[in-house]
Structures are given as structure tokens and as C-alpha cells.
Amino acid sequence: MSSIGLLSGSADRAQRLSQLLKDAGADPVIITDPAALPGDPGSDGLDFYIQLPVTIHPDGDTAVARVGSFLSAGLLARFSAVDRVLPVxxxxxxxxxxxxxxxxxxxxxxxxxxxxxxxxxLAHATRAELATKHVAVKVVSSRRSDQEIVHYALGGDDDAQTQRSPQERSGAATDYQDWRTEVMGLVGIDI
Structure with missing residues (x-):
């Protein structure tokens, strides 16, 4: 059974990664429009999600407006994209x-x-949200090779010999949930 996955972001790099994923026996789908990302659970679910960066064309008359536009259209939009993929x-x-x-x-x-x-x-929030599903979340540099990104998406780690079992992921997820509960308990709201 092949891995089913989703790629979003830069169309050029997504095409290259898609071919490498197919060569590795995976079944990738490319979606470059965040509005087209799935939001409803499918029958099987996705085995991987690769979110690639994009070049942003900031709008605005001032530097402040352009930086705000850059963050809104780029990095902050990535939060919404991941949120849409979570259920699948x-x-x-x-x-x-x-x-x-x-x-x-x-x-x-x-x-x-x-x-x-x-x-x-974003990675921490994703881990916290999906802790019970034992989903691995990795942040990698865009300087990583296409082969390395595919390796990570298919469950590889920095060390090719290091593969975490579902039981090890479960322990890490529980530890993360405990940490999250403790930290959230420290939050105070002043009115």
C-alpha cells in the first residue's frame, strides 16, 4: 500500500517533490491554492503533508503595511492551511x-x-492538536534538498537509522500533552 500525501506552496518545487515521491511509491497530490485544501476527513486520511514556502508580493504604501501584508499572505496564511489539513x-x-x-x-x-x-x-501547535494521533511534525530549511524533504515526509529522520516506533511516538505525545497542560495552567488572564 502506498503512502498518500499532500503538497502545498511553491508549485515548481512541489512538482519536483511530487516526482520523487512517486518514484518512492507514494501517491502525492499538489494543491497550490490554500482555499482548495481539504477540510473534511477522507476515508483513509493522509500519510504526509509537505507545506512549502512561497514568494510573497506584499501590498501597501508604507513599509509597515508591506511587512503586515507579507506576514498575512505568507507565514500567517500557513497556520490556516495547516488547520484545514488537520482533520484529514x-x-x-x-x-x-x-x-x-x-x-x-x-x-x-x-x-x-x-x-x-x-x-x-506552528509546529508546536500542530503537535499539540494531533498528539493523540501520534503525528510527527518537522520544520526543515528550504535549503534542504528535495530528496531530504521526501525522506522526512515518508517518515525518515535526520539519521536514516533512527525510526521511531508508534509506541515511542505515543510516549512523546503524552509528554507533550502533559507539558502543554502544565504551561496552559500557568496562564493568567487579567481583566
């Missing part, structure tokens, strides 16, 4: 978030570390 991920699936959204305007103020921190926040 199969237990034990893999989510690969590839960093690297870039503005097409090089003079735009940028803070790559902050953008990467937000992408890691």
Missing part, C-alpha cells in the same frame, strides 16, 4: 513545514529568526 491526517502521519517564505521586494525589513520562530510555533 491519518494517525502516525508526518507533517513537514519547509521554511523560507520570502518577499519579492528585497528592500522590505525582514527578521528571518522571528519568522522561523513563528514557523516553530
Amino acid at each position: 491526517l491519518a494517525p502516525g502521519a508526518t507533517v513537514v513545514l519547509v521554511s523560507g517564505n520570502t518577499p519579492d521586494e528585497m528592500s522590505l525589513p525582514d527578521d528571518q529568526q522571528s519568522r522561523l520562530a513563528l514557523l516553530h510555533l
